Amino acid sequence: MIINNERDPNYNEKLTNISKALTEWQGPIVIVAHVDPDGDALGSTLALKRALDSVGKNTKLLMDVPRYLDFLTNEGEISDAMETLEPNTLLAILDVSERGRVWGVSQEGIDSAAFVVNIDHHGTNDRFGDLACVSPDKAATCQMIKDMIDSSDIAWTKEIATPCLTGILTDTGNMRFANTDSSVLIAVAGLLEQGVEYAELTDRLQWRHPDYYRVLGKVMSTVDFPLNGLVATVEMTKAMKDDLGPIADDSSDYVGQIRYAEGTHIAIFFQEREDKIKASVRSRGDVSAQAVCVALGGGGHKPAAGVSFTGISFEEAKAKVLAEAKKELERHNLI
Ligand SMILES: [Mn+2]
Structure with a gap:
């Protein structure tokens, strides 16, 4: 691409x-x-x-x-x-x-x-x-x-x-x-x-439906800071959604909640959906979310991009995105 x-x-x-x-x-x-x-x-x-x-x-x-x-x-x-x-x-x-x-x-x-x-x-x-x-x-x-x-x-x-x-x-x-x-x-x-x-x-x-905040609580409980704290991640699995029952909200801007974590350059929201796994990626400064996603077949803008996967497990998808994030941080001599 x-x-x-x-x-x-x-x-x-x-x-x-x-x-x-x-x-x-x-x-x-x-x-x-x-x-x-x-x-x-x-x-x-x-x-x-x-x-x-x-x-x-x-x-x-x-x-x-x-x-x-x-x-x-x-x-x-x-x-x-x-x-x-x-x-x-x-x-x-x-x-x-x-x-x-x-x-x-x-x-x-x-x-x-x-x-x-x-x-x-x-x-x-x-x-x-x-x-x-x-x-x-x-x-x-x-x-x-x-x-x-x-x-x-x-x-x-x-x-x-x-x-x-x-x-x-x-x-x-x-x-x-x-x-x-x-x-x-x-x-x-x-x-x-x-x-x-x-x-x-x-x-x-x-405005968001109250369900948005119920999901937010679950999503934020997964927050992690891998790669020496240079990356912030949260995730939403199918199991988490199933636990909550039918959700009336369809917004999913959870990556916006973690992109301001101090010391991070990349924020990622991993979402396990019925039909695909989606990663929403954000970056700041010269670090490119676009480069991370394009390398995996996704697209978007330099500071905000996304990529979807089918046919692989949630854990595999996460590992792929984190590996590309690591490469991007290496390109900027941050690791
Ligand atoms: Mn646009």
Whole structure:
């Protein structure tokens, strides 16, 4: 897998071309994002859908919206996965680092689209599609949607600006992560000018079902600091979930709880799910979570990345990730 974290050299021109393709398209437009959608996946697709709907386009947004983000959507705005695309469909793929991570349309479905647009900020994106704008210097796909709408004739509304701001907030950790540059703050200011209720939004984004805290207690009881305390880990096994019974919460941002452990450079949340084992990895400074995950077939950004495994045990998956974390720490002479 490639890693290209450079800004798209023709960023403005490509966004303009994509905006034209979308607003001039006469057929159906289907909008999708990545599996396990986050604030940027929902925020960017929902902002784009509302923007295109406002100029009379026929759009569908396909997503399995996680419970904690559901408050952003209106009745009827979200559609289920589609078996097949209608003829002459433009497929807009947002915030998806690779085709295999698209949710809602099969790989054959993607092939059957009349036109594919790829808007993303993951350095591991291989720039697939008929028109691709991939700019890893952007903090969020939502920041790219902000730029695209700004450069179009589409009029901003609070309803478009609110999901658009959401993805910027979630991908920058509320404007705290290293990807928060002046362009992010300018974009945020521009969105606030559209009437977004900021304090209400940031508060609402933190709400979690009480079950989240029940799971948190179990997850935090597994905290460990391997590799001389340079790494912090927590885990959630199937057994832990089974012990708690049915859980009403689907958020899993537990890695955020340990990433600030003093003396650590890498934080990892290991999750044993029904269908796969998932590792969410965070890093700080020059240490790259992206390098750790890409080496194992995963993807993401330099400070925040992930990788999934099937066909191996939970312990084997943990050992693989820790071995790569060790290599990454060695590359930076920390071990
Ligand atoms: Mn994103």
